Amino acid sequence: MPDDTNEPASRHFIEQIIDADIASGKWGQPGDRSVVATRFPPEPNGYLHIGHAKAVNLSYGLAAQFGGRFMLRFDDTNPAKEEQEYVDSIIEDVRWLGAKWAGEVRFASDYFEQFYEWAQDLIKKGLAYVDEQSPEQMKQNRGDVTKPGVNSPFRDRPAEESLDLFAKMKAGAFKDGSMVLRAKIDMASPNMNLRDPVMYRVVNAKHHRTGSTWHIYPMYDWAHGLEDSIEGITHSICTLEFENHRPLYDWFIDAINKGRSEPIHHPQQIEFSRLEPTYIITSKRNLKLLVDDGHVMGWDDPRMPTVSGMRRRGFTPESLRAFAKATGVTKFKGAHDIGLLEAAVRDHLNIAAPRRMAVLDPVKVVITNWGEHGDSDRIEEFDAINNPNDEAAGTRKVAFSCELYIEREDFMEDPPKKFFRLGPGREVRLRYAYWVTCTDFVKDSGGNVTEIHCTYDPATKGGENPPPDADGNVRKVKGTIHWVSAHDAIDAEVRQIDRLFTVPHPAREPKDAPEGWSFMQNLNPDAMTVIGGAKVEPALASTEGEPTWPDGIRRFQFERMGYFCVDRDSAKEGRLIFNRTATLRDSWSKEQGK
RNA sequence: GGGGCAAUGGUGUAAUUGGUAGCACGACAGAUUCUGAUUCUGUUAGUUGGGGUUCAAGUCCCUAUUGCCCUACCA
Numbered sequence: 001m002p003d004d005t006n007e008p009a010s011r012h013f014i015e016q017i018i019d020a021d022i023a024s025g026k027w028g029q030p031g032d033r034s035v036v037a038t039r040f041p042p043e044p045n046g047y048l049h050i051g052h053a054k055a056v057n058l059s060y061g062l063a064a065q066f067g068g069r070f071m072l073r074f075d076d077t078n079p080a081k082e083e084q085e086y087v088d089s090i091i092e093d094v095r096w097l098g099a100k101w102a103g104e105v106r107f108a109s110d111y112f113e114q115f116y117e118w119a120q121d122l123i124k125k126g127l128a129y130v131d132e133q134s135p136e137q138m139k140q141n142r143g144d145v146t147k148p149g150v151n152s153p154f155r156d157r158p159a160e161e162s163l164d165l166f167a168k169m170k171a172g173a174f175k176d177g178s179m180v181l182r183a184k185i186d187m188a189s190p191n192m193n194l195r196d197p198v199m200y201r202v203v204n205a206k207h208h209r210t211g212s213t214w215h216i217y218p219m220y221d222w223a224h225g226l227e228d229s230i231e232g233i234t235h236s237i238c239t240l241e242f243e244n245h246r247p248l249y250d251w252f253i254d255a256i257n258k259g260r261s262e263p264i265h266h267p268q269q270i271e272f273s274r275l276e277p278t279y280i281i282t283s284k285r286n287l288k289l290l291v292d293d294g295h296v297m298g299w300d301d302p303r304m305p306t307v308s309g310m311r312r313r314g315f316t317p318e319s320l321r322a323f324a325k326a327t328g329v330t331k332f333k334g335a336h337d338i339g340l341l342e343a344a345v346r347d348h349l350n351i352a353a354p355r356r357m358a359v360l361d362p363v364k365v366v367i368t369n370w371g372e373h374g375d376s377d378r379i380e381e382f383d384a385i386n387n388p389n390d391e392a393a394g395t396r397k398v399a400f401s402c403e404l405y406i407e408r409e410d411f412m413e414d415p416p417k418k419f420f421r422l423g424p425g426r427e428v429r430l431r432y433a434y435w436v437t438c439t440d441f442v443k444d445s446g447g448n449v450t451e452i453h454c455t456y457d458p459a460t461k462g463g464e465n466p467p468p469d470a471d472g473n474v475r476k477v478k479g480t481i482h483w484v485s486a487h488d489a490i491d492a493e494v495r496q497i498d499r500l501f502t503v504p505h506p507a508r509e510p511k512d513a514p515e516g517w518s519f520m521q522n523l524n525p526d527a528m529t530v531i532g533g534a535k536v537e538p539a540l541a542s543t544e545g546e547p548t549w550p551d552g553i554r555r556f557q558f559e560r561m562g563y564f565c566v567d568r569d570s571a572k573e574g575r576l577i578f579n580r581t582a583t584l585r586d587s588w589s590k591e592q593g594k
Numbered sequence: 595g596g597g598g599c600a601a602u603g604g605u606g607u608a609a610u611u612g613g614u615a616g617c618a619c620g621a622c623a624g625a626u627u628c629u630g631a632u633u634c635u636g637u638u639a640g641u642u643g644g645g646g647u648u649c650a651a652g653u654c655c656c657u658a659u660u661g662c663c664c665u666a667c668c669a
Contacts (some may be wrong), residue, residue: 010608014600043669052618078668135667144665146596180667190597192665201667220669244598244664272597278605326618328607330600333662337605340619350632368620420630429628463628480628560629 012329014058014270018066018235021268027234036068037234040094040101041075041108041227041396044086044208047299048093048307050341054324055277059237061321062101070099071231074105075408077158077223081542087208089299093307096551098317108218108227110207115218116170116228118256119181119199123162127255128199129155130165132179141187142195142573149195155184166200167476171216174202183222185251193248225258228267235409236267239274240333241517246271278504279338280305286507286519295523296500302567304580314555314565314581316352319345329539335505340371345582349555349563354386354393354547357431357482358536358558358578360494362405364486368439369455370402377402381488382432393547395552396539400433403486405535407561410481411452413441418591420479422452429480431559482559489535492576495567496529534578541576560584 018036021027028035040058042052072094076082091105108236122128125530131154133141143149166181169173181200189195199222204215228236236249244271257263274282281287282305290296290304299306302313309318322344325337370376380400387393406422415423422428427437440453459466468474500506506522539545540556549555554566562584567577 011608041669043611075669081668099644112618144596147665149665177667192597193667198667203667212661217667219667224669240599241663242669273600326606330607332600332607334601334606337619340606343619346631355629385628388629418630431628435620435659465628477628479630482629483643547618557629557631560631562631584631586630591630 002361013238013331014062014235014272014329015065017060017270021234022066033066034064034068035234038063038064038068038237039071039073039228039231039233040099041073041224042090043075043078043081044083044090045078045081046086046288047089048289049282049284050277050280050305050307050310050320050323051275051282053097053307053320054195054327055237055239056094056097056099057321057324058272058329060097060101062235062237064100065455068103069232069233071103071106072099072101073227073231074108075220075224075227076107076109076207076209077218077220079203079205079217082208084208089308093311096311096317097307097320106227106231107209108223109207111223111227112210112214112218114230115223118226119218119222120163122183122199122255123159123166123181125255125258126159126184127258128162129157129180129185130162130169130179131155132165133181133198135177138180142192143187145190145192151187152182152194152196156197156405166216169200169202169216170214172204174215174527175557176202176204178202178439180215183252183255185248191244191247193221193245193387194251197248213224221245221248222252225267225269226264228269229253229265231266231543232265233430234365236269238269238271239272240331242269243271245269256530273330273331273333275324275327275336276334277305277336277338277341279499279501279506279508281501283507289520295520295521302495302497305500311551312568314553314563315345316549316555319348322347333364334502338499342582345563346585349557350579351389352387353557353563355384355388355559356537356540356556357398357484358494358534358561358564359405359407359482359489359490359536360496360531360532360558361408361485362489362535362560363408363411363449363452365404365406365436365452365454365483366434367402367404367456368453373456373458379485380433384432396545398432398537398539399485399488400430401485401487404430404483405486405489406430406452406481406483409447411438411441411449413449420453421481422479427477427478429460429463430438431480432463433483434458434463435466435477457579472557482561484535484537486535488538490538490541490576492534492536492540492578494531494534494564494578494580496531496580498523498527498529499526529555535577536578555581557584 022033039057040059060070086245100388119123137530140149180198182196185194187195198219201217203217204523206212249269253266300308323341383395384398410421412423422438424438429435433457436454436456438454441449442451444450501522502524503522505517557563563581567579570577
């Protein structure tokens with residue numbers, strides 16, 4: 001990602017911290033930028049969403065910018081929730097996003113033995129103990145934010161006893177929830193995380209990688225800093241809610257280093273504000289509900305804010321990166337306008353997407369004077385520009401005949417003055433082909449227009465302006481519309497994807513919310529409108545001559561309609577299915593709304 | 595009655611760390627245009643309140659207010 005390795009003019013707060021560290025030589029020789037090491041540490045308990053995408057881009061981008069290392073590490077410390085399926089999807093997503101990790105993919109579970117040794121070390125130092133209180137008792141004795149907790153009756157048991165019990169916990173001698181290993185810190189700490197936090201719990205469940213080797217599993221706070229330490233992470237970047245955990249992160253590493261001649265590496269945790277786009281939810285739990293309740297077709301439904309869903313919808317890694325960049329890196333917890341994402345994807349696709357013509361809601365046009373200027377069965381071919389922003393993309397042929405389809409919304413029976421398209425007596429340009437004038441139209445018994453009759457002007461061949469008349473006046477046309485020829489048009493299904501929710505903050509429960517309120521009530525029923533009868537130009541049916549996108553997804557701009565990509569179901573079902581990635585900006589609909 | 599963090603146009607974010615409040619998205623107006631797209635130009639609008647230090651404060655100090663996070667054997 002060349003754009004991200006250039007240092008921007010202004011530096012966000014994390015870059016400033018790293019700059020200062022490099023200058024002071026905190027992690028190595030002063031000035032050595034290659035010491036920077038970051039990581040992305042997902043728990044494999046769900047699919048990655050757009051918020052994770054930003055986190056990946058941030059941590060990877062930092063490592064790339066400084067010429068350091070980036071790790072992909074699964075934080076698989078809870079066998080009850082984690083599955084291989086999620087590991088696989090996350091690896092695919094991170095790769096697609098463009099992050100390149102150093103060496104192999106890492107797993108916290110690979111470090112379990114080391115964690116266990118360090119835990120024994122803490123017990124020996126009198127910094128940890130096995131607690132046999134029930135979960136209820138522990139909760140009771142923890143106190144609350146204003147009241148201090150009380151010490152466990154097991155807090156001061158001899159180290160040998162804890163060591164022995166800990167070994168038995170590991171060996172599977174106890175039931176789930178029967179005892180835990182706790183750090184001995186301070187039951188009166190105003191920071192609840194420091195009130196003798198649990199380091200290990202008994203879980204007699206099968207782990208997706210270690211199987212039934214272990215009967216104890218480390219808690220996040222105990223494990224996470226150690227994982228970072230083992231991998232030599234310098235800057236451990238996470239979201240704001242872990243701010244209160246940082247003292248514990250530091251405490252555990254300091255505890256291990258206490259009395260140790262060769263201290264283990266002590267990374268720096270830095271918290272930033274997570275990405276919170278409007279009209280989107282990013283809670284894994286709620287995303288899973290949408291899938292489980294069948295509101296969407298799956299985790300990769302093009303309406304979903306998952307990385308896989310957005311990929312299927314046609315977003316590019318570049319556009320996600322641009323969005324992440326545009327939202328910035330701060331500690332301010334705000335909402336990010338989803339319009340920024342839409343602008344980012346339009347920005348990229350406008351430069352990169354080949355243009356095609358596709359009529360989503362077709363109505364037939366008959367050129368009534370086609371026979372007067374030659375054979376009425378003849379087919380003419382025109383050159384159409386593939387991408388006005390990229391001359392190298394070249395041109396393609398589009399065929400024209402006396403029967404065409406145009407967009408239903410491009411014709412009005414009784415159009416207002418500012419309507420620059422087709423209507424009785426009005427002339428428009430058919431892009432790359434001819435200027436046509438509407439002479440008549442046919443309606444069915446339901447009042448729907450079924451056929452539009454036009455004459456074409458042979459002097460406008462190719463869509464060019466006709467020569468000036470005898471007085472030197474140049475005839476002008478206000479509108480240009482897209483079309484496909486009926487003789488070679490291909491049928492396609494088009495899924496018009498829109499925002500999944502109707503309100504900016506779907507997960508925010510209103511103050512006066514009725515009993516049983518759910519974010520589901522904010523679902524947009526029109527988030528996916530399936531159009532079965534679209535007619536598209538033949539060039540969309542074949543991949544010949546097409547530029548290849550790096551990820552193999554075929555993306556296009558349908559002229560005047562928006563950006564679309566071929567859905568992955570297309571190949572499977574043997575027909576053309578397109579997903580709408582984004583609309584074009586549309587000042588006409590805004591005009592109408594006035 | 596506790597602790598932690600944050601506050602700059604409508605939204606998000608900058609400000610050489612005390613020296614002209616800038617950028618992006620949006621909105622609005624216009625120009626260009628074989629996409630009502632793109633592109634270009636212009637307009638709009640901001641330092642949470644109150645004190646203080648200073649020649650000078652978004653930035654430093656005091657204070658108030660508002661919002662978020664924290665009481666899993668989740669991460």
